[in-house]
Amino acid sequence: MHELSIVLNIIDIAESEAVKAGALAVRRIELNIGKLSTVEPMAFEVAWKQAVRNTMLEHAGLVTNYVSGKGKCTECGTVFGMNELFDPCPACGSFFSEVIQGRELQVKSINIDS
Numbered sequence: 221m222h223e224l225s226i227v228l229n230i231i232d233i234a235e236s237e238a239v240k241a242g243a244l245a246v247r248r249i250e251l252n253i254g255k256l257s258t259v260e261p262m263a264f265e266v267a268w269k270q271a272v273r274n275t276m277l278e279h280a281g282l283v284t285n286y287v288s289g290k291g292k293c294t295e296c297g298t299v300f301g302m303n304e305l306f307d308p309c310p311a312c313g314s315f316f317s318e319v320i321q322g323r324e325l326q327v328k329s330i331n332i333d334s
């Protein structure tokens with residue numbers, strides 16, 4: 221389950237930010253997760269609940285924003301909504317497109333208790 225390694229990575233980032241700020245705990249964390257990333261929401265939440273135990277994020281509120289996918293056709297330049305990687309361009313049918321949104325996996329904000 222690769223969600224667990226992603227979660228551990230996020231916890232790492234959040235804890236080091238909190239430590240830098242001299243905080244004792246993370247109160248709330250907000251994440252942007254692209255719908256075209258490889259994260260499976262259910263697996264992610266299960267992994268999260270297990271991984272935050274005994275960390276500074278144990279009682280942190282988790283807010284996840286699932287960012288929808290967007291691609292740009294490299295043939296005709298049309299920008300379109302993507303539900304899956306390799307969705308064809310709706311204008312010309314080309315399968316060649318560049319993903320411009322939806323693969324991100326980032327910490328948007330962290331609120332801490334000091």
Ligand SMILES: [Zn+2]
Nearest residue numbers: 293296309312
């Ligand atoms: Zn196109």
